[in-house]
Amino acid sequence: MIALTNVLVIAAVMVVVVQRQMRAQRLDTERRFWLLPLILGALALRDPQLVDHQHPALSVVLLVAGLVAVLGMGSVWGWTVRLWRTADGSVMAKGTKATVAAWIGMIAIRLGLYGIGTALHVHQAGSSLMLGMAVLLLVRSLVVNWRARTLEPAPPTAVLH
Known part of the structure; x- marks a missing residue:
């Protein structure tokens, strides 16, 4: 039952994250981006x-x-992830086709590792996927937040008199 719950949690997190990534959204660099990965990691490690x-x-x-x-x-x-600064100084983020390709690559790598484990008769718990998702989200957020902090300010807009 725990394995099924873990898989459902992972699938739900993936759907929400990918869906949100493909829409332009304001990036809040002060947000607690580490909270969801921390929760997922704690659930996996227990x-x-x-x-x-x-x-x-x-x-x-x-x-x-x-x-x-x-x-x-x-x-x-x-x-x-495409990042840009708006005229008011806020940072926007939106996933690209390369983002989708990265997800597909990650799924392929995970399936390959699962296949190797199965061939070697190693039991692989769903919690290992959850731990991987936690690390994936944390690293992605760290990279995006670092990139956002190094963005140049938006050019001033011309004021018409």
Whole structure:
């Protein structure tokens, strides 16, 4: 039951995140962007089956490989987001086609790792996906927020008299 709940939580988070990313929205760099990843990470780390106790070494290797992959993909995802500053100085963000490609790449990598684990008879808990999602969201947010803080101010608009 826990695995099904984890998969449903992951699917819901993915749908919400991707949907929001593809719409232009004001970026609040002061927002607590780390809160959702913290919650997802805490939920994942509390699962005693995060590591397969019959194949601990292989299980940890697959878990670490997945986390390294999401570190990279989170960075890629953060760089694919289009950022711009409006005339009032606020920062806007919108996902691009490259953002969708990054998501597809991440899903392909996760499926590949899952396939390897299955071939090696390693049990992979849904909590490992949740932990990966937490890391992915955190890294993406860090990259986007860093990029937003380094944006040039919007050029002044001409005032007609």
